Amino acid sequence: MKRLHLVGLIAVALCAASAAHAEGDKARGRTLVYTCNGCHGVPGYANAYPDYHVPHIAGQNEQYIVNALKAYKSGERKHPTMGAQAQSMSDQEIADIAAYLSSLAK
Numbered sequence: 001m002k003r004l005h006l007v008g009l010i011a012v013a014l015c016a017a018s019a020a021h022a023e024g025d026k027a028r029g030r031t032l033v034y035t036c037n038g039c040h041g042v043p044g045y046a047n048a049y050p051d052y053h054v055p056h057i058a059g060q061n062e063q064y065i066v067n068a069l070k071a072y073k074s075g076e077r078k079h080p081t082m083g084a085q086a087q088s089m090s091d092q093e094i095a096d097i098a099a100y101l102s103s104l105a106k
């Protein structure tokens, strides 16, 4: 019994710790991904450029999206268009976008 109690306490502590991070706002993310749809074909929107490969980002893991966008922003991951997109985003916007995209069905 004592052990279970300790696990519960750790879980609460972890939740509190993660709440301190920039929390993504899905509703805001939804308005921010408007410009991404032409290329990424978020469900409900047509892919404007079917002739070259664009990765699916709808339903992608939240942390993966954050990492990818930060890598484009820093130049660690190179792609002219995505670099330009990411450079214009704040860390909060990246968190909002990731929260929204990861909430979508694949």
Ligand code: HEC
Residues within 6 Å of the ligand: 032, 033, 035, 036, 037, 038, 039, 040, 053, 054, 055, 056, 057, 064, 065, 068, 069, 077, 078, 079, 081, 082, 085, 097
């Ligand atoms: C002009 C077309 C275009 C637009 C607009 C665009 N992207 Fe991209 N995006 C791409 C392409 C092409 C890639 C693949 C690049 C590469 O190979 O690294 C990509 C890659 C990505 C990745 C990495 C995916 C993976 O699986 O590794 C993410 C995340 C992403 N885009 C998010 C966004 C978001 C969010 C927006 C809107 C703010 C956006 N993109 C707008 C074309 C676009």
